[in-house]
Amino acid sequence: xxxxxxxxxxxxxxxxxxxxxxxxxxxxxxxxxxxxxxxxxxxxxxxxxxxxxxxxxxxxxxxxxxxxxxxxxxxxxxxxxxxxxxxxxxxxxxxxxxxxxxxxxxxxxxxxxxxxxxxxxxxxxxxxxxxxxxxxxxxxxxxxxxxxxxxxxxxxxxxxxxxxxxxxxxxxxxxxxxxxxxxxxxxxxxxxx
Numbered sequence: 001x002x003x004x005x006x007x008x009x010x011x012x013x014x015x016x017x018x019x020x021x022x023x024x025x026x027x028x029x030x031x032x033x034x035x036x037x038x039x040x041x042x043x044x045x046x047x048x049x050x051x052x053x054x055x056x057x058x059x060x061x062x063x064x065x066x067x068x069x070x071x072x073x074x075x076x077x078x079x080x081x082x083x084x085x086x087x088x089x090x091x092x093x094x095x096x097x098x099x100x101x102x103x104x105x106x107x108x109x110x111x112x113x114x115x116x117x118x119x120x121x122x123x124x125x126x127x128x129x130x131x132x133x134x135x136x137x138x139x140x141x142x143x144x145x146x147x148x149x150x151x152x153x154x155x156x157x158x159x160x161x162x163x164x165x166x167x168x169x170x171x172x173x174x175x176x177x178x179x180x181x182x183x184x185x186x187x188x189x190x191x192x193x
Contacts, residue, residue: 001150003102003119009147010123010130011089014044017133017141018085026074026081030136031191037136038074041085044129046076048088051122054108055095055115062109092122121158124151128189131182148181155188164190 018041026038035043046065053061070076077084102116110121127147134141159169170190175183183193 042073
């Protein structure tokens with residue numbers, strides 16, 4: 001699957017869940033330790049702004065975002081979580097539309113990597129956070145198997161003990177042998193389905 005298509009399909013799922021999140025749920029807890037729903041949405045919204053800047057080659061914007069990083073991710077959202085998320089998504093969509101070569105290597109806030117790998121990184125992160133947001137807000141989430149399988153394949157090569165040690169991912173959670181593909185992915189990423 002083209003990583004741009006993967007991201008677009010995950011974004012469609014994530015956007016539906018954000019749009020379905022009432023402002024009254026923003027202080028609810030999430031499966032992400034120390035995150036309320038506001039912080040969860042702020043986290044992936046900030047990620048969208050950062051990746052948009054990097055995909056567009058706008059290092060000044062990236063540096064501005066990193067320099068203004070709030071103490072809590074929820075503060076990114078201001079008074080309107082929907083408008084801020086939509087702004088970040090529009091910036092990301094525009095930047096991704098400008099990508100010509102997914103094999104090229106570029107500088108990202110996470111370090112230098114192939115553009116395709118950066119697209120897969122945000123896609124995987126956002127897919128797992130779809131589940132977090134759905135679980136936190138009582139929404140349904142049943143992603144297509146091919147999206148789950150693509151994310152599982154990418155994360156299988158990406159997630160190392162070192163990334164778990166610094167807190168980027170929790171320890172792997174055992175799931176039953178007959179668990180769904182999504183539950184296996186969630187367990188691998190440190191979630192308890």
